[in-house]
Amino acid sequence: MHTFVIAGGCFWCLDAVYRTLKGVTDVVSGYTGGSTVFPSYEAVCTGTTGHAEAVAVTFDPAVIPDSVILDVFFSLHDPRQLNRQGADVGTQYRSAMFYSDDAQKQAFEAARDRAAEYWDGDIVTTIEPLGEYYRAEDYHQDFFAKNPGQGYCMAVALPKVNKIRKSYAEYVLAS
Numbered sequence: 001m002h003t004f005v006i007a008g009g010c011f012w013c014l015d016a017v018y019r020t021l022k023g024v025t026d027v028v029s030g031y032t033g034g035s036t037v038f039p040s041y042e043a044v045c046t047g048t049t050g051h052a053e054a055v056a057v058t059f060d061p062a063v064i065p066d067s068v069i070l071d072v073f074f075s076l077h078d079p080r081q082l083n084r085q086g087a088d089v090g091t092q093y094r095s096a097m098f099y100s101d102d103a104q105k106q107a108f109e110a111a112r113d114r115a116a117e118y119w120d121g122d123i124v125t126t127i128e129p130l131g132e133y134y135r136a137e138d139y140h141q142d143f144f145a146k147n148p149g150q151g152y153c154m155a156v157a158l159p160k161v162n163k164i165r166k167s168y169a170e171y172v173l174a175s
Contacts, residue, residue, distance in 0.1 A: 001025065002061050004069055005032060005098040005130055007052035008077035009085025013157045014055040016144035017076050017164045021171050023063025028056045029136040029143070032098055033128055041137055047090040054098065056133060064171050070111035072168060073097075076160045079115060079125040086156065095123075098130035 008014060011029040018027045031039050034051030044051045059069055077085050079095045097112075099105040108127045116123050139146075144157050165172050 001058055002066060002069075003056050003058045003100075004066075004073075004104070005054055005056045005100075005133060006070075006073050007033070007054035007094060007096040007098070008073060008079070008125075009053070009093045009095075010088050010152070010156070011053040011055050011136065011140065012143040012152065013076065013085075013160050014057075014073075015140075015142065016153075016157045016161050017072065018055060018057045018069075019142065019145070020161060020165060020173055021059070021064055021069075021072070021168070022173055023060040023171070024057060024069075025060060026056075026058040027142075028058075029140045030054055030056060031092075031134045031136060032131060033094075033096060037132075038134055041140065044092050045090070047092055049092075051092060051134075052094050052096050053092050053136075054096070054133070066107055067111065067114075068168065068171055070097075070107065071114065072164055074111060074115035074119075074125075075167060076164055078119075079112075079123045080119055080121045082124045095125040097125060097127050098133075099127060100130045 031051035034049040036049035097108040
């Protein structure tokens with residue numbers, strides 16, 4: 001099993017998308033990249049902790065390749081937006097990849113290079129060493145499935161889920 005920790009806007013969207021993919025065995029929403037110990041959602045939302053909303057995606061590379069996990073990441077958010085995704089603004093919504101070893105760092109750099117081929121403009125996704133990862137509060141885990149009619153889920157997360165279902169159909173779980 002491999003685990004990638006990635007951040008690309010609100011973790012609800014990342015969580016929702018990765019849970020639809022074959023070979024993904026776990027998705028944990030959380031916070032990383034900051035200085036506060038055991039940050040709360042409220043603290044992270046102030047933008048003063050330095051943490052990003054992120055997901056730890058655990059998957060079986062024999063079922064879904066590392067490159068697909070990373071290409072999905074660059075497909076489901078706009079990596080050209082600095083410290084924001086759409087209406088979500090702040091450093092907690094930055095586009096970032098957090099590596100645990102040199103092999104992950106190289107895979108993340110290769111994915112960012114591939115993404116640069118199809119995005120116009122500069123990609124601002126940072127590639128940072130993985131520090132402490134803090135699990136977000138329980139209500140953030142699998143938020144989309146638990147709250148399908150919630151406004152943000154309908155307006156922001158659902159279109160991303162549908163985009164990935166279409167673009168990566170061979171890797172999507174049967175519904």
